Amino acid sequence: MGLDIKIPIGLMFSILGVILTILGIVTHGDAEMYAKSLGHNINLWSGIFMIAFGAFMLLTSTLVRKKKLGYDS
Amino acid sequence: MQTTFALGTIDWVIILIYFVFVLGIGWALRKYMKNATAFLEAGRSLPAWVTGLAFISANLGALEVIGMAASGAKYGMMTVHFYWIGAIPAMIFLAIFMMPFYYGSKARSVPEYLKLRFDEKTRGFNAFAFAIMTVFSSGISMYALALLAEVILPLNIDWNILGLRIGEFDFYLLISAIIVLVYMVLGGLTSAIYNEVLQFFLIVIGFLPLVIIGLVDLGGWEGLKSQLPEGMIHSWKYAGNAESNPMGVGWFGVIMGLGFVLSFGYWCTNFLVVQRAMAAGSMSAARKTPLVGAFPKMFLPLLVIVPGMIAIALTNMGELTLPLKEGTMNTDYDKVIPVLLMNYMPVGVLGLGLTALMASFMSGMAGNVSAFNTVFTYDIYQSYLVPNKPDLHYLKVGRWTTVVGVLVSILTAYVARSFNNVMDFLQLIFAFINAPLFAAFLLGMFWKRTTGHGAFWGLIGGTVAAAIHHGLTLPANATTGVKGGYIGILRQYPSEMAQNFWTAIFAFSFALVITLVVTMLTRKIKTDDQLRGLVYSLTPKVVDDSKHWYQKPEFVAVIVAAIALTLTLIFW
Numbered sequence: 298m299g300l301d302i303k304i305p306i307g308l309m310f311s312i313l314g315v316i317l318t319i320l321g322i323v324t325h326g327d328a329e330m331y332a333k334s335l336g337h338n339i340n341l342w343s344g345i346f347m348i349a350f351g352a353f354m355l356l357t358s359t360l361v362r363k364k365k366l367g368y369d370s
Numbered sequence: 371m372q373t374t375f376a377l378g379t380i381d382w383v384i385i386l387i388y389f390v391f392v393l394g395i396g397w398a399l400r401k402y403m404k405n406a407t408a409f410l411e412a413g414r415s416l417p418a419w420v421t422g423l424a425f426i427s428a429n430l431g432a433l434e435v436i437g438m439a440a441s442g443a444k445y446g447m448m449t450v451h452f453y454w455i456g457a458i459p460a461m462i463f464l465a466i467f468m469m470p471f472y473y474g475s476k477a478r479s480v481p482e483y484l485k486l487r488f489d490e491k492t493r494g495f496n497a498f499a500f501a502i503m504t505v506f507s508s509g510i511s512m513y514a515l516a517l518l519a520e521v522i523l524p525l526n527i528d529w530n531i532l533g534l535r536i537g538e539f540d541f542y543l544l545i546s547a548i549i550v551l552v553y554m555v556l557g558g559l560t561s562a563i564y565n566e567v568l569q570f571f572l573i574v575i576g577f578l579p580l581v582i583i584g585l586v587d588l589g590g591w592e593g594l595k596s597q598l599p600e601g602m603i604h605s606w607k608y609a610g611n612a613e614s615n616p617m618g619v620g621w622f623g624v625i626m627g628l629g630f631v632l633s634f635g636y637w638c639t640n641f642l643v644v645q646r647a648m649a650a651g652s653m654s655a656a657r658k659t660p661l662v663g664a665f666p667k668m669f670l671p672l673l674v675i676v677p678g679m680i681a682i683a684l685t686n687m688g689e690l691t692l693p694l695k696e697g698t699m700n701t702d703y704d705k706v707i708p709v710l711l712m713n714y715m716p717v718g719v720l721g722l723g724l725t726a727l728m729a730s731f732m733s734g735m736a737g738n739v740s741a742f743n744t745v746f747t748y749d750i751y752q753s754y755l756v757p758n759k760p761d762l763h764y765l766k767v768g769r770w771t772t773v774v775g776v777l778v779s780i781l782t783a784y785v786a787r788s789f790n791n792v793m794d795f796l797q798l799i800f801a802f803i804n805a806p807l808f809a810a811f812l813l814g815m816f817w818k819r820t821t822g823h824g825a826f827w828g829l830i831g832g833t834v835a836a837a838i839h840h841g842l843t844l845p846a847n848a849t850t851g852v853k854g855g856y857i858g859i860l861r862q863y864p865s866e867m868a869q870n871f872w873t874a875i876f877a878f879s880f881a882l883v884i885t886l887v888v889t890m891l892t893r894k895i896k897t898d899d900q901l902r903g904l905v906y907s908l909t910p911k912v913v914d915d916s917k918h919w920y921q922k923p924e925f926v927a928v929i930v931a932a933i934a935l936t937l938t939l940i941f942w
Contacts, residue, residue, distance in 0.1 A: 305394065
């Protein structure tokens with residue numbers, strides 16, 4: 298199929314990751330909010346992990362590979 | 371106790387973004403849907419990692435996620451039997467021995483393989499039974515989603531549209547149905563498969579923080595074990611006899627019933643999962659599909675069973691109360707995952723966890739709809755109703771079948787809501803039909819003498835044997851009726867699961883014997899030439915075209931088996 302699934306997966310997790318990371322930074326130190334997760338800033342950690350995963354998907358997708366090999370789709 | 375979620379705006383934004391991507395994938399795929407093959411078979415063009423993840427994801431729908439977490443809470447580690455013994459051996463068998471026939475025969479569906487190998491009536495029986503079953507499964511998925519959403523995500527909806535009262539249940543049901551409908555009509559099977567891959571990563575990334583925090587809270591795996599009774603922390607140790615373990619099943623029932631008949635019957639012959647492998651781009655990719663899926667499959671217990679065990683440990687410590695089933699005094703184990711999400715996840719990751727849950731429900735529906743489309747269009751419409759039309763005609767029919775499939779699913783969801791017994795009854799009949807299926811495939815693929823009459827009567831006889839066995843037995847603490855015993859009670863089983871396993875064993879054995887006997891009494895009609903590519907002894911051995919030895923399916927299969935065995939020994 299013409300669409301590489303890595304592109305939407307990479308984009309979605311990057312966007313969600315950025316949202317969670319920003320949320321994690323803004324709410325950092327909010328003891329009441331993170332009481333549930335035993336004091337761990339779980340939004341920040343999940344967000345960073347998701348950005349890394351999203352970036353990995355995008356970097357290994359045809360979007361990047363095609364450019365490197367020098368063709369134009 | 372709090373039973374609804376306090377969702378923040380961020381949580382809703384995350385759910386919305388997921389919906390946008392799901393629909394966006396369908397939209398981006400629409401321009402590639404130029405013929406029926408593209409729409410109904412994903413053009414047979416996908417790489418093994420995509421079909422492999424979709425292969426296990428198609429099975430990871432609502433009933434699986436909710437059911438396995440509930441089973442983890444009730445029975446603990448013994449639930450892993452549904453993964454390590456109840457899936458991995460069958461997935462290896464499918465990859466190594468069966469895929470060459472499915473993929474190599476150019477059959478477009480499992481019923482079509484039956485037609486090529488046996489005859490028209492065997493295909494017809496399988497096609498109709500499967501079509502009805504998938505639509506009902508899709509409806510049950512929708513029902514489960516709407517039911518859960520209604521309880522945990524209240525929006526206070528009470529609209530009156532043209533005299534119809536739309537409550538929350540109806541709202542969530544319709545929204546999910548419309549989204550699935552749109553992306554399936556646009557992108558067909560490829561849309562379903564792509565969204566299953568997306569769902570797989572969402573489940574992993576959405577549930578992992580929950581499991582990690584839960585385990586940290588309990589002091590790690592050892593801490594979790596110390597809060598649970600001995601019978602819940604071993605998979606095999608207490609399987610020696612059925613009375614001594616929480617599941618009420620013995621080792622023979624587990625190995626033969628679950629590990630052989632039910633597991634091989636499901637993973638090797640159910641078109642819902644086999645269709646994913648058949649969508650692969652090459653024979654090598656098709657054979658690697660179940661093997662690629664097997665790696666994450668082995669570790670899924672961490673994400674779906676362990677949460678159930680965590681919930682029970684917390685309950686034993688008095689830190690958590692699981693809700694009761696409405697109107698009863700029984701614990702509602704089906705709410706384990708939502709209750710844990712509520713307990714541990716702050717706004718943000720909470721939305722992520724809920725999105726993962728919703729994704730699994732929606733792709734559960736879509737998976738069934740995609741299998742229904744293909745079987746209905748090729749094996750019912752093209753075979754019996756309107757044959758010999760140009761390809762574009764069947765593309766159009768495939769699209770309309772999607773619409774009909776979703777509409778019937780909605781209807782089924784309402785039936786499930788109003789008549790719980792009807793659904794139990796239907797699921798029972800499907801179980802009877804499924805149990806003997808693997809016998810027909812096993813004999814058909816490995817014994818060229820097997821005739822169409824043999825297979826057909828084996829299937830019918832096995833189904834009847836299942837019904838009779840079920841009618842003559844009853845699980846402990848059950849009343850006669852949909853649970854069994856309607857003919858008379860010859861035997862009591864310690865649990866419903868034990869009864870299911872033995873029903874399957876009986877059905878399979880009868881189907882095997884009947885197929886053998888009828889085959890010997892009937893003439894072989896298909897010539898060896900017609901059976902080439904369909905039967906083991908008449909098909910040249912596939913030469914795998916992988917570049918390196920470590921990419922060959924046989925080698926990967928050995929690795930998969932070794933890891934599954936190691937896990938079994940560690941958690942014995």
